[in-house]
Amino acid sequence: MDYSLFVDAKCISKIYKEKMPDLQNVEIEKMVIIPGKDAEIRICVDTTELPQEMPSEWLIQKATNVQIWIAFISIEFIEFNITNGMNCCMTISDNNGKKRVCITNSTDGKRICFDAKWIFAKKISACAVWD
Helix, strand or coil, rough: EEEEEHHHHHHHHHHCCCCCCCCCEEEEEEEEECCCCCCEEEEEEECCCCCCCCCEEEEEECEEEEECCCEEEEEEECCCCCCCCCCCEEEEEEEECCCEEEEECCCCCCCEEEEEEEEEEEEEEEEEECC
16 A cells, blocks of 8 residues: 555554554445535545554554554546445555546456545544454
8 A cells, every 4th residue: 555645544554653554355344425516425444454563542452453544535437336345445556646546446346436636544443253
């Protein structure tokens, strides 16, 4: 994952330090689309890729997953066909000044792709998944 394409990813780098998560094998936990002039999509990804040094409150709650809210602003959809599963791969690349975002379900190949003008990591939290 190329975090240099984010306008702001401080909340992620503060927790993960030098070893940022690659956002492979993630689940799309929630997705909110906000229409308008600078249409926005907010996506909450759930990953089992934990930071090397866990924050103390995450250790206390015995965190097994990390949820990251990412806001993509001024979007243009290219493809919208996604299914559930904890096996999605997120890629972000430069596309002539815009950021091309593709989230592909590894099981069935269905995906959502869009271009965004700006990307912000908005919030990060942890949770414990119970069997």
